Amino acid sequence: MARVLVVDDAAFMRMMLTDILVKGGHEVVGDAENGKVAIESYKSLKPDMVTMDITMPEMDGLEALKAIIELDSEAKIVMCSAMGQQSMVLDAVKSGAKDFIVKPFDKDKILATVSKVVG
Amino acid sequence: MDKSFVFTTSLNGSYKAVLDVLQEDYERGSPRLVTQHTVGGGYCGLVGLLGDFKGRLIVDLTDEVISRAAMKMFGMVIEDVGMIQSFASELVNMIAGNACTQLANGGIHLDITPPTLLHGTSSFIGFHEGIEFDVFDGDMKLLTLTISLEG
Numbered sequence: 001m002a003r004v005l006v007v008d009d010a011a012f013m014r015m016m017l018t019d020i021l022v023k024g025g026h027e028v029v030g031d032a033e034n035g036k037v038a039i040e041s042y043k044s045l046k047p048d049m050v051t052m053d054i055t056m057p058e059m060d061g062l063e064a065l066k067a068i069i070e071l072d073s074e075a076k077i078v079m080c081s082a083m084g085q086q087s088m089v090l091d092a093v094k095s096g097a098k099d100f101i102v103k104p105f106d107k108d109k110i111l112a113t114v115s116k117v118v119g
Numbered sequence: 120m121d122k123s124f125v126f127t128t129s130l131n132g133s134y135k136a137v138l139d140v141l142q143e144d145y146e147r148g149s150p151r152l153v154t155q156h157t158v159g160g161g162y163c164g165l166v167g168l169l170g171d172f173k174g175r176l177i178v179d180l181t182d183e184v185i186s187r188a189a190m191k192m193f194g195m196v197i198e199d200v201g202m203i204q205s206f207a208s209e210l211v212n213m214i215a216g217n218a219c220t221q222l223a224n225g226g227i228h229l230d231i232t233p234p235t236l237l238h239g240t241s242s243f244i245g246f247h248e249g250i251e252f253d254v255f256d257g258d259m260k261l262l263t264l265t266i267s268l269e270g
Contacts, residue, residue: 011205081216
């Protein structure tokens with residue numbers, strides 16, 4: 001079981017990801033609607049992993065990824081975005097993301113990725 | 120960047136994105152060159168495009184396509200109005216994000232802004248030029264997608 005922080009600006013997607021993760025036996029310890037809130041939530045909650053959207057208001061997911069990796073180089077962050085072009089994936093992986101899921105996703109893909117990343 | 124290349128690549132890439140996101144083989148209507156767009160009264164998502172060209176991607180969604188997409192992706196009917204709006208906004212984000220991926224494969228590199236969701240009747244006027252198409256299931260129109268260029 002992993003303790004997961006869910007980051008997405010769409011309330012519906014936070015709800016669906018939470019539902020998938022909880023039914024898959026994981027605990028969602030918090031959620032955040034933008035990168036700024038995600039960084040603060042990461043500091044206070046210290047989750048095992050983070051699912052991180054990219055296109056968000058206030059601060060996008062790539063900026064938040066870099067900031068969290070600066071705080072904790074061992075942070076396990078999986079990007080979960082509709083933007084799947086090679087340059088975006090490469091940028092995320094070079095910045096420390098452990099994996100990249102392109103939306104729309106299905107629950108099997110989410111749960112398989114969590115298992116792979118958290119171990 | 121050559122305008123006809125931008126329009127052709129945008130048309131093909133955004134239609135492929137719609138099919139990939141909706142996970143169905145819907146038909147595309149004939150493309151139209153436009154300089155304004157009137158929103159039909161349902162939900163309409165507006166996404167800014169930045170990069171090799173500057174513009175907007177506008178998607179008019181019917182209630183039918185929102186319901187179908189929720190059922191296809193998550194096997195559920197969404198009844199709460201707030202969640203319908205959130206899902207509609209995310210659906211537009213998915214179409215725009217996937218369109219950017221398709222366009223990148225065609226040599227056009229773009230980033231997108233978070234979507235703004237509108238509801239009701241409105242008109243976008245005065246953009247430089249745009250290309251627009253409808254997506255159908257048989258005779259039923261499911262959505263209209265517009266890509267406008269600024270300047």
